[in-house]
Amino acid sequence: MTSLDLRILTFNCARALIDVSSFALLVLDPLFTHQSTPDIVVFSLQEIAPIAQSFLGGSYLQSYFGAFVDALNITAQTQGEHVYENIVAKNVGMTALMVFAKSDIVDRVRGIETGGAGVGMAEMGNKGAVGARIRWAGSGEEEDTYTTFVAAHLAPMEGAVQRRNEDWGNIVRNLVFTPERATSTSGTSVPGTAYDEQQPLLSHTDSSPSQHTIYTSSTTRSYLFLAGDLNYRTRDTPPDPNAYKSWPQPTSNRNAPYHFSKFLSSDQLTHEKDAGHTLHHLEEAPINFPPTYKYEHPFSSSSEPQETGSDGDDGSDDSNAPVITNDLQAAKNARFSKDPYATETWIWAKHRAPSWCDRILFFPSPALKVQKYAALPILSTSDHRPVALAASISVSAQDGTAAQEGEEMESPFPVNPLWKREREQARRREQVAGVVLYLATTNEGRMIAVAVAVGLFAGALALRRYLGYQVFL
CATH class of the missing domain: 1.20.5 (Single alpha-helices involved in coiled-coils or other helix-helix interfaces)
Incomplete structure (x- = not known):
């Protein structure tokens, strides 16, 4: 094995259980169509469940995690005799990370570290991040390879740019990786699926936490991916009532005034990253897809328009919105079109400017090759589009593209020495809030x-x- 093929998906679930069959067909199936089936599949999930279930964790999240397991199994089976094992399933509050590996490479997992940080109210996990670092055994005398995946959800609302930047800084300071469990190269103790925010996140200690942050690892053959609802918008203030009349609409003509590319120049994330205020050292593939938020939910002509309003937004009544009579069929047609973004129907929520909230970034390396970066069909359960990245990483020096020797991911912020104590305290607050909300809602x-x-x-x-x-x- 000289390389690993990755598919990374970020999706704001809007606190709703996914429809397994639709998710498998419209979202996951396209991930398998690029050359070959992926070796690793990663889900970054925000607002995975209602806040009560998310804060309680454990069995209260089992059905939500299980739906994604089922959807991936359905897709894998349609592509051949492929079996995926869920080697990581972690959440910090409403943000979750799932990592799957093909059964024929699971025995190369030598260890897993996990970590998490809440940046919401009282450092609880209504916003925050969860990460996993996986160590893959090298072939023969080859150096082991590390892959780090971080799922994140930052502060909402147009004017909260500084708060989002601060959230990122607090995630870097407080997300410290600790051992989940060790595995042998023979795969005799490979981690299995877990459905809660397990104790190893809080109960393990390490002699050198500075060596186990998002930006650092113990090897030069290391890859870092960040995916999530980062919530950076295209406006600093809420839109005017009539602003929606000039918002992007489906067209293949990039010169058209309503082509989505015209909005990219005001993307907050691009500006803040270029200024060195956030997501330090990370890069993103070119964006060639429409804004990922905020869509009205597709609805049939026999129902009233409804909106769950993720990120705490209030639903808005828009009785004049266009009607989609069959959103599943529309998504299928878009998927198989030469220009899928020009054949869809876009129904924007009028009180939020269309924005690229959902992003996937990575630490650049000559050994990392991006194959595709795209948004996927709109689903009726969320006001966000899923976004996916297809990439490959080298795990061998033989092909001449391995990560450069001595390359370092220098952390822009020091580790918070009280990260463990503060996370334990926040976890207790989450449990109390979860019980109260569960009884009340x-x-x-x-x-x-x-x-x-x-x-x-x-x-x-x-x-x-x-x-x-x-x-x-």
Whole structure:
């Protein structure tokens, strides 16, 4: 094995369970059509579930993680006898990371480290990042290879540019990798699927945390990928009521005033990165796809327009929006078109300027080859498009493209010496908030609350009767 073929997908799930069959067909299937099936598949997922389930974690997230496992299995089976093992499934609050590897390369996993940081209210995980660093055994005397994947979700709203930059700085300071579990080259103890924010994130210590941050590793053969809803917008203020009339529309003519490329010049992320304020040392492939946010949900002519509003946005009533009678068929047609972005129907939410919120970046290396960077069809469960990156990385010096010796990923921020304690405290706050929200916002939680209240009332009556009987005696 001289190289690894990667597919990285970022998707804001808008707190909704995906439709497995649609996701497999429209989102995952296109990832397998470039030359060969990927060796590694990575999902960066934001707002993976409602906030209560996300904060509680564990079994409360199992169905949400499981839906992505099922979708990938469906797609893999349609492409041949390919089997993928889920070697990482981690979340910090509402942000999650899943890493899959083909069964025939899992035995090359020599170790996995994970880490996470919350940057939302009280450092809880309504926004934040989760990462995994995987060590792949080299062939013979070849040096081992490290791949680092980070899923991130930064602060929303047009004017919060500085807050997004600060979120990134806090993620770099507080996301410290610690051992998940060791594996042998024979694969006898390969990690299995896990559905919670496991204790190894908090219970392991390391003698040199500075060697295990996002930007550093113990080898020069190391690759770093960051994917997520980074929330950088194309405006610094909310749009005017009539601004939507000039927003991008499907066309193959790049010279047209409403072609999506005209909006790229005002992309906040490009400006902030060029100024050295965020995502330091990372690069991005050219963007040749329309803005990924904020779409109205496709709806049939027999239903009213609805909007869940991810990132805390309020839904807006837009009774004059166009109607899509069959969004699945429209997405299929777009997928097989020579110019898919020119054949779709775009229905923009009028209170948010179309923006490239969903991005995938990487630390540049001559051994990393980008094959494709694209947005995928709009799904009716989210107001974001999924975005995918197809790439290959060298894991052998024989092909002459291995990472340069001595190349370093210099961290722009020092490690927070209190990162572990602060993450433990934030995790406790998440659990408390999760319980309260679960009892208040879910049918199951309300039933539990009623049952507890009835039990307490019955107990109080029984105690009162018992005490009254004792006084009478």
